[in-house]
Amino acid sequence: MTDQRHAGHHAVPARHRRAQRLTLAAVVAVVAGVVAYGIPANAAYALPDLPAKDVDAWTMPLDRYVPVGESSSSYALLLATQPCMLEAGYDEYAVPWRDVEAADRAGELSTNGSLRLRAFDLATAETRGYHAASVIDAGAAAWSTWSTQTWTAEKSDRQTTCVRRARETVPSLDDYSNRAQSLVRLNNAAFEGARHDPSVTATWADWRSCMQAARVGDVADDPSGMPTAEMVDRFQTLDSSTSPTDDEIAVATADARCRESSGYRDVLYEAEWQRQLTVPHDDGEMLAQIDTEALAADNAAIQRVLADLTPPRPTT
Numbered sequence: 372m373t374d375q376r377h378a379g380h381h382a383v384p385a386r387h388r389r390a391q392r393l394t395l396a397a398v399v400a401v402v403a404g405v406v407a408y409g410i411p412a413n414a415a416y417a418l419p420d421l422p423a424k425d426v427d428a429w430t431m432p433l434d435r436y437v438p439v440g441e442s443s444s445s446y447a448l449l450l451a452t453q454p455c456m457l458e459a460g461y462d463e464y465a466v467p468w469r470d471v472e473a474a475d476r477a478g479e480l481s482t483n484g485s486l487r488l489r490a491f492d493l494a495t496a497e498t499r500g501y502h503a504a505s506v507i508d509a510g511a512a513a514w515s516t517w518s519t520q521t522w523t524a525e526k527s528d529r530q531t532t533c534v535r536r537a538r539e540t541v542p543s544l545d546d547y548s549n550r551a552q553s554l555v556r557l558n559n560a561a562f563e564g565a566r567h568d569p570s571v572t573a574t575w576a577d578w579r580s581c582m583q584a585a586r587v588g589d590v591a592d593d594p595s596g597m598p599t600a601e602m603v604d605r606f607q608t609l610d611s612s613t614s615p616t617d618d619e620i621a622v623a624t625a626d627a628r629c630r631e632s633s634g635y636r637d638v639l640y641e642a643e644w645q646r647q648l649t650v651p652h653d654d655g656e657m658l659a660q661i662d663t664e665a666l667a668a669d670n671a672a673i674q675r676v677l678a679d680l681t682p683p684r685p686t687t
Contacts, residue, residue, distance in 0.1 A: 416655020418648055420663070426640045429490035432647040433561075435663045437554055438547035439670050440475025442508075447673045448534065448541045450680035455533035463520055464530075467513040468682045470505075477506040482555060491630065496623035500615030501598040501608045510685075541676055542669040550657055557650055565642035566595050574635040581629035587622045594635055597626050 418432045438444070449466050456464035508514070565571060575593040582590045591597050598608055606619040615623070630636040650658065 413652050415649040416652055416658065418650065418658070421648075424640075424644065426637060427490070427492065429640065431558075431561075431644060433554060433558055433650075435667065436547075436550070436658055436661050438544040438551075438666060439673050440471070441478055441544075441548060442469070442474035443471045443677060444541075444544050444548075444673055446471045446474075447676040447680075448537055451537035451541045451676055452530065452533045453680070455536055456530060459529050459533075461526060461529065466682065467510055467517050468684050469510040469514050470508045470684075471677065471681075473505050474508040474511075476504060477508065480506055482551065491627060492636070493624060493627040493631070496627040497620065500619035500623040501602065501606060502611065502613070502615050502619075503608070505611040507611055513685075540672065542672055544669060544673075547661065547666055547669075550661070553654055553657055557647070557654060561643050561646035564646050565639055568638075568642040570638050571635065571642050574633045574638055577633035578629050578635050581632055582625060585625035585629065587625050590626075594626065594630055598622070 420435075421432055422430050422435065424430060446466075446469055453464060453466050572593070578594055579590065579592070589599070589601070591599050598606065602619075602622065603609060606616060607613045608615075608619070649655075
């Protein structure tokens with residue numbers, strides 16, 4: 372009797388201990404899951420409404436969050452302001468021609484520290500070799516002279532009125548531009564990560580074999596190292612005032628063909644695309660605030676103004 376009573380007395384605490392162990396195990400599992408996958412508030416943000424893939428245009432998921440360059444936007448506003456100013460008799464307000472695409476690239480260089488050539492292809496190689504697109508605004512001198520013209524109080528007041536009218540045609544991109552640094556960082560991180568993705572590095576050997584067969588001399592260990600430092604000096608690729616030589620074109624076109632035949636270009640595109648599909652949670656919150664359809668419409672409106680109102684490029 373005594374043994375049975377003792378057995379019953381200890382059976383209840385044993386069941387409690389088993390239940391406590393099961394409950395503790397469940398809590399540990401939940402906590403581990405939170406640590407492993409991140410609580411929802413910190414989960415990565417998946418970009419919605421992806422564009423169609425286009426390796427030739429190097430279309431990427433983040434592209435639709437990027438506004439046109441600041442130089443293009445500012446120049447379009449002044450062009451749209453011009454008719455109103457001329458009507459008031461301010462003939463000196465006639466806006467001179469600018470190479471705003473080059474000015475935008477210069478702005479990107481200043482912000483980003485580099486102009487990385489993402490979509491290096493045969494068309495690029497045949498056109499300018501390894502030379503980057505020019506960042507020299509050929510209309511900078513005329514623009515500087517125009518910008519320093521005399522401003523009276525009346526003229527400033529008139530411009531304020533004209534700018535207000537022009538805003539009906541040329542939208543402000545200030546809210547989008549404030550996010551430019553985050554977009555630069557996200558783009559660069561995706562591209563740099565893609566360059567060292569195992570699927571990309573697996574194509575390096577075929578690329579090198581192709582380049583050796585083309586007999587273009589010493590080349591880098593992988594395509595991202597092209598042009599080599601020696602080639603940069605020899606071809607003066609950083610000097611946009613120089614033109615590519617036949618030798619540079621020959622090496623660059625061989626490089627472009629080898630990037631395609633080895634699969635490097637297609638695989639690099641896919642690796643970068645995959646890295647852009649999601650962004651950190653905080654960046655996702657920022658991107659979610661952007662109305663991409665409105666931004667696309669704003670970009671298109673600015674491009675229309677530039678196409679319609681930019682004066683002819685001077686012949687001399």
